[in-house]
Amino acid sequence: MMTLADARQIPGMIEPVEQELLFNLARSIPLNSEDSIVEFGSFFGRSTYCLSLGLQENPTRNPTHKVRAFDSFSCAVNGAFAGHVTQFAKAGNVENLIKRQEDRLDFSEVFRHYLRNFSTRGLLDFYQWELSDSQPPAGNIALMHVDSPKFYDELKFIFYRFFPKLRAGSKIVFQDYFYHWSATLIAAVQVLKKDGWINYEYSAATSLVVTVNKPFQAADLLAIDLQMQDKAAVLGLIDSAISDTRSLRIDRPEVFIPRLTFAKIQYLWELGLHQEVTRVISDFFNTGNALNLQLVDDFIELMSYGFSIRKLYELDHQTP
Ligand SMILES: C[S@@+](CC[C@H](N)C(=O)[O-])C[C@H]1O[C@@H](n2cnc3c(N)ncnc32)[C@H](O)[C@@H]1O
Numbered sequence: 001m002m003t004l005a006d007a008r009q010i011p012g013m014i015e016p017v018e019q020e021l022l023f024n025l026a027r028s029i030p031l032n033s034e035d036s037i038v039e040f041g042s043f044f045g046r047s048t049y050c051l052s053l054g055l056q057e058n059p060t061r062n063p064t065h066k067v068r069a070f071d072s073f074s075c076a077v078n079g080a081f082a083g084h085v086t087q088f089a090k091a092g093n094v095e096n097l098i099k100r101q102e103d104r105l106d107f108s109e110v111f112r113h114y115l116r117n118f119s120t121r122g123l124l125d126f127y128q129w130e131l132s133d134s135q136p137p138a139g140n141i142a143l144m145h146v147d148s149p150k151f152y153d154e155l156k157f158i159f160y161r162f163f164p165k166l167r168a169g170s171k172i173v174f175q176d177y178f179y180h181w182s183a184t185l186i187a188a189v190q191v192l193k194k195d196g197w198i199n200y201e202y203s204a205a206t207s208l209v210v211t212v213n214k215p216f217q218a219a220d221l222l223a224i225d226l227q228m229q230d231k232a233a234v235l236g237l238i239d240s241a242i243s244d245t246r247s248l249r250i251d252r253p254e255v256f257i258p259r260l261t262f263a264k265i266q267y268l269w270e271l272g273l274h275q276e277v278t279r280v281i282s283d284f285f286n287t288g289n290a291l292n293l294q295l296v297d298d299f300i301e302l303m304s305y306g307f308s309i310r311k312l313y314e315l316d317h318q319t320p
Pocket residue numbers: 011012013014040041042043044045046047048070071072073074075129130131132147148149154317318
């Protein structure tokens with residue numbers, strides 16, 4: 001019998017609380033005819049396994065329902081992600097399934113290997129596509145797990161093509177929302193909240209769970225896009241996101257809430273606003289925040305990449 005504990009055998013990046021979260025949401029979300037559960041960013045399939053197992057146990061499931069997993073399942077040999085691929089493949093003893101094709105590593109065989117049981121039984125379809133090429137399924141999306149783009153520029157492909165498939169009551173899990181590299185993702189999600197499209201629910205590790213209030217139309221998404229073009233507005237949106245955590249149930253707040261401030265610092269640094277960075281850091285400590293080991297590690301990681309991973313990311317994926 002397959003259990004959630006089996007997901008931990010798949011090397012991956014989501015924590016046990018997030019594994020349970022995805023499983024529980026996929027098991028309990030009411031499914032209408034032709035609904036899908038959609039995931040962006042599957043890697044070796046740990047999160048996909050949790051969603052697929054949840055769908056399998058969903059009492060409203062019929063044979064048309066599927067988990068649909070989108071990932072390029074590849075990265076550049078010299079990009080930001082290759083180190084993770086090699087390290088996780090070693091941990092799972094699946095290095096032989098990684099294929100090198102010129103200057104790229106393809107890990108789709110690893111995903112196939114771990115998820116075979118679900119795909120052969122028709123519960124899971126997967127698409128080896130860049131986000132820029134990804135197209136939505138027919139029917140609506142009841143549950144969406146967003147774990148590939150950390151930048152609004154790529155999130156936009158999901159917004160424009162997939163968000164109109166969400167309906168009132170659909171759930172979205174933004175993985176890596178509480179993450180110091182996610183500044184523009186945090187701001188974009190905050191626009192959705194501010195303009196009444198979504199409600200924030202609660203968090204688990206870096207994941208934020210939200211509920212969709214009303215269906216998205218293309219024109220609404222254009223209005224959201226215009227707000228994201230204004231860099232000062234993006235900074236203000238991150239500030240509002242930080243304030244909004246006060247009224248939410250946040251998992252390990254001392255670790256995850258400061259990450260929103262770190263994301264702001266990262267974004268300011270990338271914009272060259274170094275004086276502003278020093279002000280944000282002073283404010284952070286003057287308002288009662290204390291250092292802990294995790295925060296020091298996060299800050300060291302930001303520094304070690306010169307406060308920007310964009311160039312490395314552009315080696316791994318097709319960007320607009
Ligand atoms: C953090 S990993 C996902 C971890 C996974 N959910 C787990 O449970 O272990 C991010 C994944 O997103 C994919 N990804 C990132 N940007 C992408 C893009 N622009 N197009 C397609 N895939 C992308 C990467 O290939 C990678 O597998």
